[in-house]
Amino acid sequence: MEKDFIEFVKEYESKVSDLYKQASLAYFEASISGKEEDFKKTSDLQLKLNLIFTNKDDFKKLKEFKEFGEIKEHVLKRLLTVIYNAYAENQFDENLLKEIIELSTKVEEKFSTFRAEVDGEKYTDNQIDEVLEKSTESEKLEKFWLASKQIGKEVADDVLKLVHMRNKAAKELGYENHHQMSLELSEQSAEDIEKLFDELDELTRDTFVEVKNEIDEHLSKKHNVAKDELMPWHYQDKFFQQGPSIYAVDLDKYYKGKDIVKITRDYFASIELPIDDMIEKSDLFEKEGKYQHAYCTDIDREGDIRVLCNVKDNYRWMGTMLHEYGHAVYDKFVKPELPWSLRQHAHIFTTEAIAMLFGRMASNPQWLHDVIGIATDEKNTIAENCFKTLKLEQLVFTRWVQVMFRFEKEMYAKPEQDLNKLWWNLVEKYQMIKKPEGRNEPDWAAKIHVALYPAYYHNYMLGELLASQLYFYITEKVLKEESRTSQSFANKKEVGDYLKHLFFAPGAMYHWSELIEKSTGEKLSPKFYAQQFVG
Secondary structure (H helix, E strand, O other): OHHHHHHHHHHHHHHHHHHHHHHHHHHHHHHHHOOHHHHHHHHHHHHHHHHHOOOHHHHHHHHHHHHHOOOOOHHHHHHHHHHHHHHHOOOOOHHHHHHHHHHHHHHHHHHHHOOEEEOOEEEOHHHHHHHHHHOOOHHHHHHHHHHHOHHHHHHHHHHHHHHHHHHHHHHHOOOOOHHHHHHHHOOOOHHHHHHHHHHHHHHHHHHHHHHHHHHHHHHHHHHOOOHHHOOHHHOOOOOOOOOOOOOOOOHHHHOOOOOHHHHHHHHHHHOOOOOHHHHHHOEOOOOOOOOOOOEEEEOOOOOOEEEEOOOOOOHHHHHHHHHHHHHHHHHHOOOOOOOHHHOOOOOHHHHHHHHHHHHHHHHOHHHHHHHHOOOHHHHHHHHHHHHHHHHHHHHHHHHHHHHHHHHHHHHHHOOOOOHHHHHHHHHHHHHOOOOOOOOOOOHHHHOHHHHHOOOOOHHHHHHHHHHHHHHHHHHHHHOOOOOOOOOOOOOOHHHHHHHHHHHHOOOOOOOHHHHHHHHHOOOOOOHHHHHHHOO
């Protein structure tokens, strides 16, 4: 039976690897050009790729391999799990699959080419962010915040259609809904994740209340508005997911006029994780019609790894570049000898953890000293406020993820409910932000992840937990430093060696929980995150 399975894998990988490469390239090109024909090409290739996984005969064979239990060798057993799960989520009606892919692509195109409009002028996301961050005029802030939500109204009906279609597919496969199916087929338990989020809520609530009060005090003075009259547009972010700058440290000034790409390149080179080859193939600056966010993509699992960004010389984009190239170095150093299907990260949140571990460095005073070159005195002066800034960002983010996780869970469980009301109830409960009076718009649909990356967002939070666990492990066990001293990892080749050999190289050869235990000596735990940011 092992021989038969090896043959099956060989045939399967020869079919899927080439199409995967074509679809990845097409998507990368479409997100740069924003052209309808490029999105159409992406949609067609994605459908062809997905159709491989709808094959009923293949799935029947995979079920037999699984049920007979004769595949014992570790790599083959892991391959069976990974390939079986990929097929399992596609064993529904092919016409429905085609409709889902076509509608998703249409929605993606709308997001990619959307530019918010204020008083007849169009603005990019970067420009909207800048106004929300810097303006002190409440009227102007409200206009720009409302403009950023226009996309919600444009896509809401289509997103709801997608929710119903995804649920229909999940029910065909014997699941309650798409959310539950997605978690289970990505080797997570819906029950465990909910339990973890309840624990995080409990863990962060009181500290968040303190930090939120500081934020409100600051913004009340800045905007000359009573604390109880602060509105969503006063919080310097479209969704209050990043947290406003309230402490006496202007992180933007350290990056103004600096070559953000070079800094990223030099930093990763200093820890023996070179990225020159990946920078060459990436697309890093704004263009008309281009996707306005950022992502990393492994085009072929053979070394062609690219990043898309819209870099500006500021703190936010420095963090984003470190984040995206964190993903990139993970993909780059997965062992090339592994079978194609295992040549990927162990789980989506294990790659998020690496991205977050590095993304956090942009506000780390030791990193600013070692990499950007600020003086020791200045480093010491800003240290406390830098830490407070990171802590604020983390607490704001963890409350925002509560909203996203619980909204999606409820939306897929009962899509016919009043989603506008559900959204604002959760925002008020977890983020403690007031709903604008009388507002009844699909603001939930303005968040691209709700539309296009369902049941994904909770992985960012799991990534943050693991980033803290890795940070403490590297500090104490790899660098043999005190856990309380701030580490930049700059010029420490042993950090790159540890990550390459113990975390990146195994790819998907182990279940994520096994990889974490093997590389940090413990199971995933929120205690390290709490130690770093709570209290």
